[in-house]
Amino acid sequence: xxxxxxxxxxxxxxxxxxxxxxxxxxxxxxxxxxxxxxxxxxxxxxxxxxxxxxxxxxxxxxxxxxxxxxxxxxxxxxxxxxxxxxxxxxxxxxxxxxxxxxxxxxxxxxxxxxxxxxxxxxxxxxxxxxxxxxxxxxxxxxxxxxxxxxxxxxxxxxxxxxxxxxxxxxxxxxxxxxxxxxxxxxxxxxxxxxxxxxxxxxxxxxxxxxxxxxxxxxxxxxxxxxxxxxxxxxxxxxxxxxxxxxxxxxxxxxxxxxxxxxxxxxxxxxxxxxxxxxxx
Amino acid sequence: xxxxxxxxxxxxxxxxxxxxxxxxxxxxxxxxxxxxxxxxxxxxxxxxxxxxxxxxxxxxxxxxxxxxxxxxxxxxxxxxxxxxxxxxxxxxxxxxxxxxxxxxxxxxxxxxxxxxxxxxxxxxxxxxxxxxxxxxxxxxxxxxxxxxxxxxxxxxxxxxxxxxxxxxxxxxxxxxxxxxxxxxxxxxxxxxxxxxxxxxxxxxxxxxxxxxxxxxxxxxxxxxxxxxxxxxxxxxxxxxxxxxxxxxxxxxxxxxxxxxxxxxxxxxxxxxxxxxxxxxxxxxxxxxxxxxxxxxxxxxxxxxxxxxxxxxxxxxxxxxxxxxxxxxxxxxxxxxxxxxxxxxxxxxxxxxxxxxxxxxxxxxxxxxxxxxxxxxxxxxxxxxxxxxxxxxxxxxxxxxxxxxxxxxxxxxxxxxx
Numbered sequence: 111x112x113x114x115x116x117x118x119x120x121x122x123x124x125x126x127x128x129x130x131x132x133x134x135x136x137x138x139x140x141x142x143x144x145x146x147x148x149x150x151x152x153x154x155x156x157x158x159x160x161x162x163x164x165x166x167x168x169x170x171x172x173x174x175x176x177x178x179x180x181x182x183x184x185x186x187x188x189x190x191x192x193x194x195x196x197x198x199x200x201x202x203x204x205x206x207x208x209x210x211x212x213x214x215x216x217x218x219x220x221x222x223x224x225x226x227x228x229x230x231x232x233x234x235x236x237x238x239x240x241x242x243x244x245x246x247x248x249x250x251x252x253x254x255x256x257x258x259x260x261x262x263x264x265x266x267x268x269x270x271x272x273x274x275x276x277x278x279x280x281x282x283x284x285x286x287x288x289x290x291x292x293x294x295x296x297x298x299x300x301x302x303x304x305x306x307x308x309x310x311x312x313x314x315x316x317x318x319x320x321x322x323x324x325x326x327x328x329x330x331x332x333x334x335x336x337x338x339x340x341x342x343x344x345x346x347x348x349x350x351x352x353x354x355x356x357x358x359x360x361x362x363x364x365x366x367x368x369x370x371x372x373x374x375x376x377x378x379x380x381x382x383x384x385x386x387x388x389x390x
Numbered sequence: 391x392x393x394x395x396x397x398x399x400x401x402x403x404x405x406x407x408x409x410x411x412x413x414x415x416x417x418x419x420x421x422x423x424x425x426x427x428x429x430x431x432x433x434x435x436x437x438x439x440x441x442x443x444x445x446x447x448x449x450x451x452x453x454x455x456x457x458x459x460x461x462x463x464x465x466x467x468x469x470x471x472x473x474x475x476x477x478x479x480x481x482x483x484x485x486x487x488x489x490x491x492x493x494x495x496x497x498x499x500x501x502x503x504x505x506x507x508x509x510x511x512x513x514x515x516x517x518x519x520x521x522x523x524x525x526x527x528x529x530x531x532x533x534x535x536x537x538x539x540x541x542x543x544x545x546x547x548x549x550x551x552x553x554x555x556x557x558x559x560x561x562x563x564x565x566x567x568x569x570x571x572x573x574x575x576x577x578x579x580x581x582x583x584x585x586x587x588x589x590x591x592x593x594x595x596x597x598x599x600x601x602x603x604x605x606x607x608x609x610x611x612x613x614x615x616x617x618x619x620x621x622x623x624x625x626x627x628x629x630x631x632x633x634x635x636x637x638x639x640x641x642x643x644x645x646x647x648x649x650x651x652x653x654x655x656x657x658x659x660x661x662x663x664x665x666x667x668x669x670x671x672x673x674x675x676x677x678x679x680x681x682x683x684x685x686x687x688x689x690x691x692x693x694x695x696x697x698x699x700x701x702x703x704x705x706x707x708x709x710x711x712x713x714x715x716x717x718x719x720x721x722x723x724x725x726x727x728x729x730x731x732x733x734x735x736x737x738x739x740x741x742x743x744x745x746x747x748x749x750x751x752x753x754x755x756x757x758x759x760x761x762x763x764x765x766x767x768x769x770x771x772x773x774x775x776x777x778x779x780x781x782x783x784x785x786x787x788x789x790x791x792x793x794x795x796x797x798x799x800x801x802x803x804x805x806x807x
Contacts, residue, residue, distance in 0.1 A: 225495055
């Protein structure tokens with residue numbers, strides 16, 4: 111009875127959609143569902159594979175070995191004063207966070223179309239929890255990254271305490287923006303999903319993962335690449351390792367574009383979400 | 391006391407742009423291209439699934455929502471549960487809403503029964519502490535205690551349903567919306583769930599909106615009822631009164647549906663003229679005895695050639711179970727494009743197949759693969775099947791309750807050993 115009385119404050123006014131709000135208050139009300147979706151995806155992911163969590167680590171490590179062999183030993187890319195394996199892995203773990211966030215969030219609305227048609231909850235939870243799952247994998251990757259830093263006796267300056275979280279936040283905001291935008295587009299244009307792998311492929315090479323941005327001679331190209339938020343994030347990650355200060359122009363361009371991506375994604379998603387149940 | 395749900399002039403319009411509910415980017419690109427050169431844009435057909443619904447539902451009311459297929463019952467629940475927004479009008483909901491449009495929403499086969507209770511409960515709007523508080527009760531109620539820590543994929547369908555129902559039965563929102571979910575699962579367990587919900591509703595004054603085709607359940611469970619037809623609210627009031635209004639309407643049979651002007655498909659490729667039921671001697675009929683074959687004739691016209699399609703039917707019984715569907719597979723097999731002209735398609739529902747009761751038929755002109763529906767008329771014809779004891783029928787001379795979805799007359803062999 112106590113619960114019943116306490117809930118009487120709930121009042122919904124249902125009317126044709128108009129206006130725009132982020133719906134943060136409602137997201138907060140539904141935080142448990144957010145948690146359960148994320149928990150389910152992580153649990154199922156690691157239940158289904160016999161290798162479990164190791165699987166999340168093998169992939170970036172394998173890539174690191176291949177890239178080190180190709181670009182450090184064979185093509186001799188100048189990675190500054192960082193060991194190339196550390197150099198490439200710092201880019202790879204951030205990239206993996208972005209690419210798996212974007213691809214999973216992008217597909218998430220279609221995968222959950224059945225739930226969307228049957229139950230109401232703030233739709234942002236779905237791409238949001240896909241990103242949290244990717245973030246969980248990332249934390250595992252980050253752990254391995256630190257272990258390797260010790261292994262290669264790579265020193266990291268104290269600036270990392272500030273720069274690492276800042277880099278991670280940039281990736282999360284950018285993936286959230288791009289992921290929600292693609293998720294909403296995917297509901298409306300069902301063949302849009304086929305463009306996502308291609309888009310990610312292009313972005314991979316437009317990010318300073320296997321090469322450093324400072325090695326690019328043309329200023330205009332550097333600024334163009336800086337629009338890709340990944341470059342600012344990787345810049346923030348690498349500068350405490352290299353012991354240099356990050357390129358301010360790359361950072362500021364990246365930060366502005368991150369915010370724009372974030373706002374665009376969330377705005378488009380919120381604007382179209384009320385019709386998801388009719389479309390999917 | 392203020393109503394728990396105030397519905398004011400609520401309407402929902404769907405746009406039928408094409409047979410696919412979603413659009414492909416390719417279609418948009420090629421579509422704009424085509425429209426530039428051809429200028430005959432695909433005409434978008436709009437249709438009102440709900441129109442101008444106004445009703446007040448008081449706290450503690452248990453309202454049954456009755457109506458034929460496509461009357462707008464599910465759309466109404468979807469709007470009230472905020473799954474889809476209305477096109478016009480508004481609704482004010484006072485209280486926490488729980489909706490049960492499907493049992494076991496979000497169930498995951500890899501997770502254990504216990505884990506799924508938490509997941510499903512949370513999707514249905516239960517708080518974690520509420521689930522923990524009721525966990526033992528939910529498990530006991532479901533009767534799958536021994537398997538509760540086994541992954542759901544090892545459960546039988548029946549066990550999964552019991553688990554899903556028992557989470558649903560323990561929902562305690564102030565307003566509960568239930569769609570036809572209770573039509574599945576074993577009858578005893580359904581009754582147990584309904585009993586539990588009814589008890590909750592009575593003790594705590596919970597409001598329930600309940601969609602069902604099963605009039606017995608509505609009669610027993612609901613304190614009042616709403617009758618919808620073609621998106622319009624026909625009547626609201628006392629359950630018995632509304633049910634009898636619906637039945638007198640619903641039980642009318644019709645042997646023929648006619649469209650003097652023709653019923654056109656969206657882009658006017660096809661036109662349906664007439665459908666009718668008849669016996670072997672071609673008499674128009676809407677009542678058949680079980681030993682008679684039931685003939686259905688569909689008359690239509692192909693206006694544009696070069697479209698691929700076939701004709702088909704869906705048959706529903708009075709419980710709204712889909713008894714069977716059928717379409718002419720001769721076109722599907724050789725993939726021919728159809729020529730212009732008027733056609734008469736005839737199909738026979740064999741004798742000794744259907745039991746007694748009321749049935750409704752939907753007629754469709756469509757391409758099965760890739761699916762493209764040109765015309766789909768829901769429940770155009772309604773007929774009754776009865777037993778004629780003077781004929782050799784599957785009942786023999788047994789006249790008591792004889793359940794079953796079909797009633798074949800089987801050949802029995804007997805020999806002396």
